Amino acid sequence: MFDDLRAHLAALDGPWPTRKRPIATRTATARPGPAAAPPTDDGAPGAPGVPEPTGVPDVPAHGLGGDGSLARDVGGYQAVLTIEDPLTVRLTYVGADGYPLPTVPGALKVPHAAEIRELKALAKGVRGTLADERARAEALMAADGRSWRHGAWRREWLDHPVSGAVARGLIWEFQDPDGVWHAATPGESVLVTVDGRALPVPADAAPVRLWHPARARPAAVRAWRDFVIDNRMVQAFKQAFREVCALGPDEEGALRSDRFAGHIVRYARLRELFRERGWRPDHRGRLHGGAPPAARRVLGGGWRAVLHYDPAEAAGQGDRVVTGHVRFERRDRRHWSRAGLADAPPLVFSEAMRDVGLFVDAASIAADPDWPDGEDRHHLHYRREAAFGRPGAAAEARRAALERILPRTRIADRCALGDRFLDVRGELRTYRIHLGTAHVRMEPEGTLLRVVPSRRKGQSGLFLPFEDERLSLILTKAVLLAADHKITDEPLLRRIRTGL
Incomplete structure (x- = not known):
C-alpha cells in the first residue's frame, strides 16, 4: 500500500509560485485597523511616549551573517550552514563542481573529523536557538499589549541572524502617527501588505506588534491566508490559519467553560502536549491519590488558565482521562484568584481555549488509527460519536x-x-x-x-x-x-x- x-x-504537486518571500509592487494606502494596544505590566510600549521595555533577550547569533548563513573552507570543500526558513537549518558541503552535498564527503571524514564535529555541533546549536525563537514568538500571541518601537523591533527581531528568520515568516502590525494599525510582512527590504503594496517605512518610535487573527476582520484573515498560500510563505507557527476561540453566548457571565468537557483522551499523549504548550499538570490529582487533577498555563498580563480532568471510569483505563471544565485565574500580587470567563482578555481566552481544543483533537481516542480494531471496547459509544x-x-x-x-x-x-x-x-x-x-x-x-x-x-x-x-x-x-x-x-x- x-x-x-x-x-x-x-x-498533489500543483502549479505553485517559486518565490517564498513576497516582493512589494506599489505604494500602500492607509486602511483603518484596530485601536492601539495599551501598555503592558512590564512597561512594553503600546503607544508613543512609553519607554522601551528592559530585559531584551540575549539571543546567540552563532557567528552567522545577516542572511542567516555561514561558510567555512574544509579540505577543498566549502561547508555552508544556512537557515533556509523558520523551520529548517541545513548544513551542506560544496565541492569544486558547485553542487551541494547533504552529507559529509568521504574525503573529509578522517582528516577533518574535528572540524566536522564542530560544524555538526554548531548546526545543532542553531536549530536549538531557532526553536527557542519560534516558541518565544508564538508566546506573544497571547500577549495583547506587547509591542516594540520599530527601531528596537528591527534590532531584536528583523536584523538578527536567527530571530530574523522567524520574523520574516510572520505578519506584524505597524502603527501610523494617526494611531491606525497596518498589517504587513517583511519582504525584500520592504514591508509588504496583504495586497502586495509596500508599507511606508515606519518611524523608529512607531509601535510594532504581532498580528493576531482575533483582532482582524474576517475578510482580512481570508486575504492573509490566500497570501500565505500564494507566496508559499513558511511561518514559524500557525498564524494566518490560527484557530480563534471567542466567548460563547452560554459562557458570558460564567466562571467556567464546559466547551471541551467529556472527551476521553490518552493520558500519556496529553502529558506530552502539556509540555509542548507550556501547561503544568498537578501531580497530586486523583490519578495520584489526591485532589481533582488539573493543568495550568500562565499567559500574558498576569492571567492563568486551568484545565480540569479526571480518570476514565471504565475499569483498567488508567491510561485515559476525561476532560473537564476550563476556568481562568488572575494574579493578585502573590496569589491567584478566580475570574469570570468574560473578564479574561480576548487573546488570553482564545489562546487558552485553542490549546485545550488541540489537546482534544490530538489526544482523543476517537482519532486513534487502530479504532475499532483494538482490543479495548470501552467507550465505544463516545468513539463512534466523536470519530x-x-x-x-x-x-x-x-x-x-x-x-x-x-x-x-x-x-x-x-x-x-x-x-x-x-x-x-x-x-x-x-x-x-x-x-x-x-x-x-x-x-x-x-x-x-x-x-x-x-x-x-x-x-x-x-x-x-x-x-x-x-x-x-x-x-x-x-x-x-x-x-x-x-x-x-x-x-x-x-x-x-x-x-x-
Whole structure:
C-alpha cells in the first residue's frame, strides 16, 4: 500500500509560485485597523511616549551573517550552514563542481573529523536557538499589549541572524502617527501588505506588534491566508490559519467553560502536549491519590488558565482521562484568584481555549488509527460519536487550508469539501474523509475504511501552510482513494470491493 501512496503523491504537486518571500509592487494606502494596544505590566510600549521595555533577550547569533548563513573552507570543500526558513537549518558541503552535498564527503571524514564535529555541533546549536525563537514568538500571541518601537523591533527581531528568520515568516502590525494599525510582512527590504503594496517605512518610535487573527476582520484573515498560500510563505507557527476561540453566548457571565468537557483522551499523549504548550499538570490529582487533577498555563498580563480532568471510569483505563471544565485565574500580587470567563482578555481566552481544543483533537481516542480494531471496547459509544461528529476549531483551520490547496491539485475535480468531510470520488467508490479525525467512510452504506499510510515526512513535496500531521494524512488518503482502481494492496482493495 505504501508504494501506492508514494506513486500517487505526485498528484498533489500543483502549479505553485517559486518565490517564498513576497516582493512589494506599489505604494500602500492607509486602511483603518484596530485601536492601539495599551501598555503592558512590564512597561512594553503600546503607544508613543512609553519607554522601551528592559530585559531584551540575549539571543546567540552563532557567528552567522545577516542572511542567516555561514561558510567555512574544509579540505577543498566549502561547508555552508544556512537557515533556509523558520523551520529548517541545513548544513551542506560544496565541492569544486558547485553542487551541494547533504552529507559529509568521504574525503573529509578522517582528516577533518574535528572540524566536522564542530560544524555538526554548531548546526545543532542553531536549530536549538531557532526553536527557542519560534516558541518565544508564538508566546506573544497571547500577549495583547506587547509591542516594540520599530527601531528596537528591527534590532531584536528583523536584523538578527536567527530571530530574523522567524520574523520574516510572520505578519506584524505597524502603527501610523494617526494611531491606525497596518498589517504587513517583511519582504525584500520592504514591508509588504496583504495586497502586495509596500508599507511606508515606519518611524523608529512607531509601535510594532504581532498580528493576531482575533483582532482582524474576517475578510482580512481570508486575504492573509490566500497570501500565505500564494507566496508559499513558511511561518514559524500557525498564524494566518490560527484557530480563534471567542466567548460563547452560554459562557458570558460564567466562571467556567464546559466547551471541551467529556472527551476521553490518552493520558500519556496529553502529558506530552502539556509540555509542548507550556501547561503544568498537578501531580497530586486523583490519578495520584489526591485532589481533582488539573493543568495550568500562565499567559500574558498576569492571567492563568486551568484545565480540569479526571480518570476514565471504565475499569483498567488508567491510561485515559476525561476532560473537564476550563476556568481562568488572575494574579493578585502573590496569589491567584478566580475570574469570570468574560473578564479574561480576548487573546488570553482564545489562546487558552485553542490549546485545550488541540489537546482534544490530538489526544482523543476517537482519532486513534487502530479504532475499532483494538482490543479495548470501552467507550465505544463516545468513539463512534466523536470519530465522525462535528469537528472543532482545528478541523476548521484544515478546511480553510484545503479550500486553497485542493484547486491546485490534479484531484480537484474529484473532491468536494463540506463542513465535516472531504468527499472524494474514486472509480470504485465515493469516500468521506472526516476533517477532525481523518477517518474514512465508504458510501453508500457508511462502512469504515481503515487506511494507514506511511508517516514519513517530506515525501510529497507539497507546500502546506502549517505543520499538521492530520492535514497531511487527509490529503494523502484523498490522493490514494481518488485513484482507487490503481490500488495494488490486496487487503485494502478487498475491503473497498466488499459489498459492491
